[in-house]
Amino acid sequence: MKTILNFEWLKWISDDAAKNIFLVLFVLIGILVWLLPKDYIYEGIENPRWWHNLKLWAAGVLAMIFATYLIF
Numbered sequence: 001m002k003t004i005l006n007f008e009w010l011k012w013i014s015d016d017a018a019k020n021i022f023l024v025l026f027v028l029i030g031i032l033v034w035l036l037p038k039d040y041i042y043e044g045i046e047n048p049r050w051w052h053n054l055k056l057w058a059a060g061v062l063a064m065i066f067a068t069y070l071i072f
Contacts, residue, residue, distance in 0.1 A: 019069060026066045033058045 010018075033055055041055060042048040050056070 022069055023066060026062055026069070030059055030062045033062070 013021075036055065041053055045052050
């Protein structure tokens with residue numbers, strides 16, 4: 001039976017190159033998160049506080065994932 005997910009075409013990419021590709025993707029996602037307008041972030045909140053800023057939470061999570069990929 002032929003497999004559906006065949007990643008043989010990726011075998012020429014080294015582990016370091018794959019790691020760097022994912023690190024760049026995490027940075028790009030972080031940039032896109034910071035480009036979200038403030039009105040969209042605080043929508044539905046009457047008295048916004050700093051901890052309501054979803055950009056900060058997303059950046060924190062992305063930083064932890066980035067550090068994990070960077071170390072391992």
